[in-house]
Amino acid sequence: MSNYYPQTSYERETILNIASVILYCKNIGTVDQRIAYEEVYLKERYGDNPLADNVPEYFKRMYNTANHNDALDLDVWASNALLYVGTNPTALKQELRKVSHKATKKLRKFIKEKFNIELSPSYNIAPSQDVLVIKPDPIFMKWSYSPKWKDDMNLINCRHETLLEKPSFKGSLRCVFLANGWYEWQRQNNSKTPFFHYIENELLYFAGIYNLNSGCAVVTCQSSETVSHVHHRQPLLLDESQTTEWIEGKHEIKRKKDDQVQVYEVSKNVNSPRNNSPELLEKS
Secondary structure, eight states: OTTOOOSSHHHHHHHHHHHHHHHHHTTSSSHHHHHHHHHHHHHHHHTTOTTOTTSOHHHHHHHHHSOTTOHHHHHHHHHHHHHHTTOOHHHHHHHHHHHHTOOHHHHHHHHHHHHOOOOOOOSOOOTTSEEEEESSSEEEEESOBOOTTOTTOOBSEEEGGGTTTOGGGTTOEEEEEEESOEEEEEEETTEEEEEEEEOTTOOEEEEEEEOTTSOEEEEEEEOOTTTTTTOSEEEOEEOGGGHHHHHTTOOOOOOOSGGGOEEEEBOGGGGSTTOOSGGGGSBO
16 A cells, blocks of 8 residues: 555545544644534535545545544544545645644643643733743733833833843843743735744743733844745753753753754744734635
């Protein structure tokens, strides 16, 4: 089977679409919600027989025998399908990128288990809103930093390179932001295009600062080559093992996570903080 290639473009498109939607659905709500989403999508696109007559019997059997109550079984089927239709590694990565951003459920579960905090999902956190940080105990804090001597500066980030020099940050304390990704905007002529940045299946830790009188700010650094085409700055990403060091005051941090970051374009609906739904994370 490893040498099999689809005979028609329709055959290939059908397999890729079905495999992709299965993987796309794997992090959506409950098993019942996932099944319902799959069925609606497939019936709408392909009718009662989503695999159609000219798709190889092998894939029909794989799909029909896959247990819809066993997410792993379906994921194996979908991953194999993408591979068997002759998708090259780059194209496969692009297909999987479409589905990898649905990590919100996993993030909430992780935070519940690690910190015993019930976290409501938010897909478009804006400055001045409360965010979850650890310092080292978890706490919700306003994303807006002002120095003790000027309480209306309302900074949302600070440069790692000048953190120890700027008067605004003198006396600031350390914290770590928790997230499963971030948005950044690419400027082209007079337009700004939003992109979502993430590491597949991982919780992200952003270096941060705070003071007790105001709130917190994200510490930024020069963007890595992976994402510099979008913007020249990015959050200073910490490995989990580095979070304690940062909170305790270590300044020089080895950047271990940068080359794992993936990025894709999203809808300009993220430009408004009034929009806050899972659809914001869909690839544009």
